[in-house]
Amino acid sequence: MAEKDKTLILFVCTGNTCRSSMAEALAKDFISRMKNAKTNIKVVSAGTGAIDNEMASPQARAVMQEMGLDISKHRSSYLTKEFVKKAKIVLTMTERQKDYVVKMLPDVEEKVYVLKEFVMGEEMLHKQRELAKKLYEKIEKIKREFFQEHRDEIIELEKSREKTLFELQKIEGELIAWEKKFSEVAKEETKALKRVEDEIKDLDILDPFGQSIEKYRACATQLSEYVSKAVHKILKNYSSGKLQN
Numbered sequence: 001m002a003e004k005d006k007t008l009i010l011f012v013c014t015g016n017t018c019r020s021s022m023a024e025a026l027a028k029d030f031i032s033r034m035k036n037a038k039t040n041i042k043v044v045s046a047g048t049g050a051i052d053n054e055m056a057s058p059q060a061r062a063v064m065q066e067m068g069l070d071i072s073k074h075r076s077s078y079l080t081k082e083f084v085k086k087a088k089i090v091l092t093m094t095e096r097q098k099d100y101v102v103k104m105l106p107d108v109e110e111k112v113y114v115l116k117e118f119v120m121g122e123e124m125l126h127k128q129r130e131l132a133k134k135l136y137e138k139i140e141k142i143k144r145e146f147f148q149e150h151r152d153e154i155i156e157l158e159k160s161r162e163k164t165l166f167e168l169q170k171i172e173g174e175l176i177a178w179e180k181k182f183s184e185v186a187k188e189e190t191k192a193l194k195r196v197e198d199e200i201k202d203l204d205i206l207d208p209f210g211q212s213i214e215k216y217r218a219c220a221t222q223l224s225e226y227v228s229k230a231v232h233k234i235l236k237n238y239s240s241g242k243l244q245n
Contacts, residue, residue, distance in 0.1 A: 006042040009234065010087035011115075011227075012097050016047030016076035018209050019093045021056040022220050023115070025069045026227040034235065041234075044087075046079040048100050059208065059216035067220060084108055091115045091230060093205035114203040119229040128200050135193040142186040154178060 009027065013020035024045035031041060054076040055061075064071045077083070084090060084105050090112040092098045098117075102109045117125065147154075157178070160171050205222055208215035 006040045007088045008086050009041060009043045010083060010090045011043070011045040011093075012048065012079055012090060012101060013045070013093040013205075014047050014049050014097065014207070015054070015209060016045055016050040016078075017054055017057045018060050018216070019205050019207065019219060019223065020045035020047060021071055021074045021076070022060050022064055023091070023093070023205075023223050023227050025064055025071045025074070026067075026220075026224055027231050029069055030228050030231045031235075034231070044077075044083070046077040046083050048079050048097055050076045050078045052076060052078050057209070057216075059211075059213045060220075062213055063216040063220040066217070067224070079104075081105055084112075087111065089113070089118075089234065091118055093207070095203050115205055115223075115226045115230060116203045119226050119233065120199075125200065128196050132193060132196040132200060135189050135196065139186040139189050139193065142189070143182070146182060146185045150178065 011020040011023040011027070013023075024043050027043045031043070052075075056064075056071045056074045056076075061071055079101070081104060084101060085108070088111065090101055090108070092101060092112065092114050095114055095117075098112055098114050101112050120128075154175075157171055157175055205226070206215070206219050208219040
């Protein structure tokens, strides 16, 4: 099959020497190991600020080698409009990179996604936002009810504290106890809200550039999870003739 007839999946990061180079290698590996994988899918990568023909970073090469993949022959490519136009789907590592691609070519917005965003899908993101809203409202309700229930006790304690320095230590201890109880109410909901908000806000793939190999391993692990899900989603929808979020 001619190269021009292949479906192009384009991974994008900044320098094309860390995240997108690893994503490309992982995607190619996942596709090669999947039964009945479409052979007319081509995977490439590029960087919004890449210098052409640079090798993948030493840490990226080392981490991929640990995962049984060789990216020693990878050479970086600068992201061009032609790259984007040819791609069937563009998967960026961060929201900023997605914005960059869309500003470059506004007409292609429907095929440009942050990698995590594509895997999660708009429906799931909407559900997460709705869950965050409900958790926030529940937490506020619990705290409001708690304060109203104990309002008299707290106010009385505050008045007692003002009456005498002699009793200050005792009253302060009681107030601290109440404050501790207040901090415990809706504790699980608060943790759940933070997790949901983190998932909504943190669509970026972490950037290991210039950092330790442990950061590259963490990035590779994150990429492995989301690239595999993206590939599965792309191949699943491929038979219908269209790719959708």
